[in-house]
């Protein structure tokens with residue numbers, strides 16, 4: 001992580017995940033810890049990592065899960081600081097972990113109203129303030145940006161609705177845990193990019209929707225595209241420029 005932080009001159013960030021998808025554990029032949037215990041383990045882990053990233057020299061750590069002697073980590077992170085840490089916990093335990101340990105929190109933006117997104121951001125920031133901390137809130141978006149609204153909507157339907165990868169979706173969610181109707185909605189949202197907010201339209205619309213999310217109090221957004229090679233240059237040329245002109249993004253290109 002520190003090597004990547006130096007390569008990126010401080011732009012490295014860590015999204016801590018404590019485990020979620022059972023299959024990922026089965027692949028390595030290990031058993032996933034219980035939900036609460038995952039976060040207890042993660043607490044020790046991040047405590048040690050933060051110590052390694054601090055100016056501590058050789059030290060010992062004796063916790064419930066980790067016993068380590070003569071810990072030494074060099075070089076230290078770039079620029080006498082430490083990488084940004086995020087977390088996307090959805091449960092009360094996961095959110096409490098984020099508020100206590102992280103600089104930023106991933107939350108799901110509402111698909112129905114900006115007001116609801118604004119409230120979700122407000123709640124997360126208030127929970128952090130109650131602990132004497134400030135936290136940035138980020139969300140996830142699935143962008144389909146094309147020269148016209150119709151092209152964007154057609155492409156979105158083709159790739160993410162008509163041709164959705166249902167076997168991948170069904171590997172991630174299970175029908176037993178929620179009522180059928182809720183399950184079908186969840187299943188459809190998952191197909192549209194793991195529950196990320198679909199942002200579909202021409203460049204003006206896409207930039208305006210991202211601007212609205214900023215007004216809701218979000219610090220940033222992680223976006224995904226279907227075909228990065230084709231779509232990223234268009235997104236950079238058309239959407240990033242608009243966001244820069246709106247003052248939502250610093251101009252970093254020459």
Ligand SMILES: Cc1cc2nc3c(=O)[nH]c(=O)nc-3n(C[C@H](O)[C@H](O)[C@H](O)COP(=O)(O)O)c2cc1C
Pocket residue numbers: 016017018019020021087088089090091092093094095106140
């Ligand atoms: C943007 C985003 C990325 C995530 N990436 C991963 C991941 O790579 N691996 C993983 O196990 N979980 C990942 N998760 C799942 C979360 O870390 C978290 O476990 C999940 O939202 C359930 O919340 P809970 O742990 O509080 O129950 C991700 C969640 C989001 C929203």
